[in-house]
Amino acid sequence: MKKPQVFVTRKLTDEVIAMLETVASVEQWTEEYPIPRELLLDRVEHVDAVLTMLTERVDEELLTKAKNLRIVANMAVGYDNIDLAACKRHGVVVTNTPDVLTEATADLAFALLMATGRRVTEANRFLLNGEWTSWSPMLLAGQNVYGATLGIIGMGRIGEAVARRARGFGMRILYHNRNRKHQAEEETGALLVGLETLLQESDYVVLLTPLTDETRLLMGDREFSLMKETSVFINVSRGGTVDEAALYRALVEKKIWAAGLDVFQIEPVPPDNPLLSLPNVVALPHIGSATLQTRVEMAKLAAANIVAVLSEKEPLSAL
Ligand code: GLV
């Protein structure tokens, strides 16, 4: 029997490729930029499995082309780049990489929260620009983190991990979620509230929902206007959950105090995105789960899912 074929859309470690080679022959896109769409459609034509990143769109067109495809293993916890319904129709298994990135992503969410509240990147630019000529009492004064109220929108695994960190900072924790999280409430004292209450009462609003039809443009003019003038907005979910023009207005009109963004509507974010021109915006290039250790774990989990499916076993993290 012919060995199954796997296509990997980015360069991964030798260890991960070796895992895949135990059951398949492997082809890889090794450039530092995403594979162009036409090439991707070409490469997947005869493969049994594809290991994708969030930069690859898996849709009806691709699935129609990839007639032998059995599994799409996405190396991300989010999967808004994949048309799940179409995969189902084509009998293609879809897997993501939950759990292994939870703590690293929560660390980054908290780092961004602190950097934004305490103006860390602005202060760094100030110093590097040679502007530190004297000390003054209110110089680069930020907002308290310790003891502040944190509002988490989307209490999944990452939200819970952020709440655990917040507890160490003596924060009051509110959350908004479709269902109640009893264990998280017990562990962190988090309180389930409606979205309006969360927006009105939180000093830090952290957005962690996946991007779905329900959460697309969840944060708009109305939502930002409910927030406190001293509040900080943090997005570590997907750019599509936020109306960026509304966020820009809220920041310029001082309806909110600052924003920390790891994700954008268009990624890589165009340098002329007006949000990047504001001193009270901390912008990061979608690095939520980017630690050396976590990225290796994510790649291994994606590969293990492919190995399982190609060996007629249950995948570890099917959607
Ligand atoms: C990254 O954004 C992920 O979904 O893993």
Ligand code: GLV
């Ligand atoms: C979502 O899957 C999360 O881990 O928060």
